[in-house]
Amino acid sequence: MSDLTYLTALQLRDAIAAGEASAEQAACAHLDRIGRLNPTLGAFLDVWEAPAIAQARAIDARRAAGRPIGPLGGVPVALKDNLCTRHGATTCGSKMLADFHAPYDAHVVERIAAADGVILGKTNMDEFAMGSSTEHSAVGRTVNPWATHCVPGGSSGGSAVAVAARLAPVALGSDTGGSIRQPGSFCGVVALKPTYGRVSRYGLVAFASSLDQIGPFGRTVADAAWLLRAVAGRDPRDSTSVDAPVPDYLATLDQPIEGLRVGIVREFFGEGLDSQVKSAVDVALSALQGRGAKLVEVSLPHATRYAIAAYYIVATAEASSNLARYDGVHYGHRAASPADCLDVYLSSRAEALGEEVKRRIMLGTYALSSGYYDAYYLRALKVRRLIRNDFDAAFKQVDVVAGPTSPTTAFALGARSDDPLAMYLCDVYTTACNLAGLPGINVPCGFDDAGKPIGLQMMAQAFEEEKLLRAARMYEQTADWSARAPAL
């Protein structure tokens, strides 16, 4: 084994299982690489060196004793820093929680530990997952490994970078309006947002509860499928998690879907789409056609412009309520010498919440205010219903719908910092999927002239991750972009 960091997660699992490498060696190889590259990339906020090695050694010892090992088999995993962990801080990219130590592990963290995934640490993100570039993090700066002057996308930028730069074979992120898929696209990795309710949100610091969903990053479709299976399933602590069987995605992954019908979303190819992105996606769709897929043009009339509008009402409304708890009273940042009780709230929040978070809290508060509720929140819910209807109609004709994940490739750091609307338009193709609660995936489908990755997005009906993953795998078999690594 020359460099364990160049193996996919499944290859690494097999290498460990075969005794060709130990879990400790796998952890150390990645920790070494993090040590070398993280100062430049800023993917990790907190590296769990000692606990990772300890966990890996414990797994190796168990294997040596002939005792069973969990399905993640000692493979390292990175976690977005909005997943609560007993170890270390859970900052959520915010000054508010910079010193917050959760008293419990999120459901997915428990599942990973129980499955013998070795946790390498916590990755950077936009504050409270609000952003599309990870530039809104108040606690760290993350850059794109393919072009270090560019953003990695967001909000799960740290996890996307960790996987793209081989600092971790796989990682978990969260996706509220594109926060897994869009950085996946910018960083050239497979990135899956599962169906709403597929993975328990217990222990995921909430941004917008009806949209948030945890999902995997991997360099291959198989790696993402494998990690999804380890964390998916009903959890009684999350009333919105669904008790649907979790299939063995890997068992069917390599079987092409006979007569796959792919819906080309007309509205995803309109104004604002970068021409290089468009042609790469076109090529990818043709490749699918080459594998026997039937391409059908479909329309999701509410899924772009209206989706963005509805998304920024629903998400901000829920956020304004979810973030009300950060008040300096019970935990988190508290102003040093408040004048009175009200000032505890005002100063603590003013000092510790960033611009973008404040903007969204104000938008959401406004949308829920008496007299405006019907015009904004209620109307957004109606649009949400229309978007779901659009998808329902499309899925009568096709198995999956497809288009670009993002209208552009990674943009330069700071390029959109002063223009919140331009930043919001990064999510133009991704929010509909969350509003409809569907699974969506980004699969790398090429590079632009500047060598920055381009992503193909596909979406399927609720709980049809198996079909979605197989379709993604069909494309991946035509052009394995994961062989290419950023020069670091």
Add this chain to the structure above:
Amino acid sequence: MTDAATQSAALDVRLVVGLEIHVQLATATKMFCRCKLEFGAPPNTRVCPVCLGMPGSLPVMNRRAFELAVRTAMALDCTVARFTKWDRKSYYYPDLPKNYQISQYDLPLGSAGRLTIPSADGTKDIRVRRAHLEEDAGKLLHEGAGATSQVDLNRTGTPLLEIVTEPDLSSPQEVGDFGRELRRLVRHLGVSEANMQMGQMRLEPNINLVIRKDGAEYRTPIVECKNLNSFRHVEAAVEYEAKRQLAEWQKTGVTIETGSKSTRGWDPDRGVTFLQREKEEAHDYRYFPDPDLAPVVMDDAWLADIRATVCERPIARRARYVAELGLDAADADQIVEERANADLFEAAATALPGGKGARRLAKLLLSEGNKRANERGGLLADLPIAAGRWAEVVALLEGSKISATAAGTVIDELLTRDDAPEAIARAKGLIQTSDAADLAPLIEAVLADNPKAVADAAGPKGAKALGPLIGQVIKKSGGSANPKVVQELLKQKLGL
């Protein structure tokens, strides 16, 4: 209102009161987490990430709490919603860790019900506007002279059923009666202990007056009263408010149109209400459906299961005891106050031979039974005497086999061992001889031995002189002769 009315004979003043009641449901754990509900535990020891509102925590509905709430709504004759949801009510307060309360806004689980309460002329129906479930907040402790307050979150997340009435109450007495009847109801249903001192039942009356003067009608601004932890305080506060509002109106002429709603606290020491909040602050709670909780959909089977747990309402029980079992109204009131006592009474009444003696049973339970229960610091129903035994004691009394005094002795004995009361009475020599044939020889002998007493009885004193003779007969019987029967037999014998 009579006082106020007589003070201003020209005025027609009507008191209008609606109630908001919070009833703490008697679940083992909290509304949305599994923390134990325990009054008086050390501060912040009955808490978890969920009720502390920690980042990433999620609520999970306590199904038991929901069922208890629906049971109550059914007993209040409410329309029970088949589809309800949870809403967030947003406001900032240090005792509310999430800075929103999970409640039910536009789809309460119960609506349009009523509670029948006792009134001077029988009963009166008070309409219930809605009943909904919500979580309680924590408590702020302002102790010591320091400038800081402390927060205890043990109570956070306690399931509360909020019941809102229509403004159908028209006197302090009625307000108190409503509270007491509701308390009896929820205790009978087993949904709450409803201990007011422990805050398990909180009443907040909304009070105003409708005044008619010279053909015009004036309504005073509505006052909401808080800090009322006993029915007596509730009644006193309503009484006080009625007078205060009339005086205020006479002084300033302020009405509901010109004034504003206010909140007043009750000062039990001074017996007055005091202003807490002058203007109803423009509260915007920004209600919206809680995305962390699924709506609750009730199917027929679930509704039927809950309906099967709704017991007979105490007021109906009381009426039945009076009409069918011949109890005095006051005794029926007392028996029905505690469901366990009423259940005991009913089980015993059913066991009475020929169904006779229910009235005596009630009196026996309330006198001899209660006395002993109080000595032991428990309920009547907690005494170790089975319902059937009580019935047997009453049967002995009904058959004049034992005296009332002897019944007390038998009951004391029953507290130490479970045995047939008749066997106990016999063993203790408490069985009365009431048989004329058995008593005749004794009476003959006594009359023969006491000529002077017989002469007295024949004289002007008449039957009043029988006392010593009765005493002699009882003595001769070894204490077992039934004094009443002896008296009757003596009267017959002496032709009195």
